[in-house]
């Protein structure tokens with residue numbers, strides 16, 4: 001992984017996460033041809049587009065799963081060359097996946113600390129036993145900070161509701177992110193009330209100063225929660241506008257190619 005500041009260091013405030021003129025092809029299929037997005041600290045930006053527009057591919061570029069063929073990725077105001085998801089995580093970017101990627105048989109505490117377990121020092125200085133009390137305390141504090149109320153932090157997460165599991169996945173991502181959280185369709189599987197709770201949670205995450213990039217087909221939720229909306233059409237950013245200036249019919253028209261405003 002390398003980082004450079006060329007051309008992006010003067011942006012004020014520095015981008016939490018962004019990308020400029022990204023292209024990515026798979027053989028003869030062009031998934032992205034000119035995709036750009038900019039998310040500043042404390043900002044919620046929605047990434048929308050019709051099926052096959054390139055949203056998942058763009059998200060994977062920002063996560064470090066795919067290297068772009070052209071263009072650049074920016075994290076924390078610096079141009080970066082990500083070679084893996086671990087690179088993005090090390091720079092402070094974590095993802096809430098559509099399937100949440102939680103371990104169903106583990107508790108909320110264990111899921112939040114999965115891969116980041118805290119251990120007490122062993123008697124002989126080796127790896128010690130899990131420090132469950134410390135992990136429970138820190139998980140509880142992180143959930144409280146996001147105003148997430150759960151019936152129990154110790155039951156397996158499969159016993160929680162869909163909205164509660166979504167909240168656990170978001171809390172886990174926030175716990176290990178210092179710059180931005182990427183969310184893939186966070187309200188897709190939720191009823192209206194739980195969807196509103198997740199939108200409130202996105203606001204809490206942004207209020208902590210993190211950038212939030214959310215991929216969503218839920219256009220009313222997008223317009224309610226996002227500060228700005230970026231639309232991809234056939235792999236190109238064709239709209240980047242404040243959500244307050246847009247309506248659902250505007251967005252639908254842009255998503256299907258009736259472009260009113262080029263970025």
Ligand SMILES: Nc1ncnc2c1ncn2[C@@H]1O[C@H](COP(=O)(O)OP(=O)(O)OP(=O)(O)O)[C@@H](O)[C@H]1O
Nearest residue numbers: 026029030031049050051052053054055056057058
């Ligand atoms: N690994 C891959 N190999 C080949 N083609 C791919 C690959 N990933 C994506 N594509 C193609 O790239 C284009 C963009 O796909 P992508 O999944 O990024 O779109 P999307 O906007 O996320 O779509 P959806 O909303 O349907 O999930 C599509 O034509 C898709 O078939």
